Amino acid sequence: MTQRASASITVDPRAYFGCSFTCPERTEPLKIDGNLKEWGEACHIPDLVGLTAVDAFGEVSMAWGDAGLWLAVEVKGKSTFKVDPRNFWQADCFEIWVDTRDVKDTHRANRYCHHFFFLPGGSGRDGKGPIGRQTTIDRAREQSPPCPEETIKVGLRRLKRSYSMEIFLPAEGLNGYRPREFDRIGFNYVLHDVDHGAQSWSVGRTPPFDADPSRWGTAVLVP
Secondary structure (H helix, E strand, C coil): CCCCCCCCCCCCHHHHCCCEEEEEECCCCCCCCCCHHHCCHHHECCCCHHHCCCCCCEEEEEEEECCEEEEEEEEECCCCCCCCCCCHHHCCEEEEEEECCCCCCCCCCCCCEEEEEEEEEEECCCCCEEEEEEECCCCCCCCCCCCCHHHCEEEEEECCCEEEEEEEEEHHHCCCCCCCCCCEEEEEEEEEECCCEEEECCCCCCCCHHHCHHHCEEEEEEC
């Protein structure tokens, strides 16, 4: 009697629908110091990881303005901190993808698509200063112009069992960013943690999907 091997295929439920959220406008700049007291509930990005078998361990927020984009991330319940600027996705890290034109009819990134990563450590004499950098997108038809690292602002508040980061990405470093004309931007994030694993929004960091702008969600920029 011949036995056939069986295999199970797990499909991410988020693949069946488009993900979007409303991103509120901020008219006054934030102090980028890692203290999240200025952030309100309206800026919180809805948690979609709950649709999968993974529990959310971090909270991510976002706001927009003519000057650029602000983001905040908070992770609690940590026992270990680890950063690796060269292989950033293998340690504590927050990654985002932004398409300033929200084009969903192509599977390869173009000059309006951006990929950034942020680390809760790794810079400064003591190695505890945050890092924020743009990086390339695999298989892109054309890479976006580089955003100068010195214009990316990252504030870090690191405690024994938690950390929070505030991030500012300037408009001049986001090719095609014209929020008054294009009020929808493609967006995805993946939050990596050595204690908890990975938490993603619209799609995880599994090639080639992470580099596919048609799989990213949408941030609707509202006044």
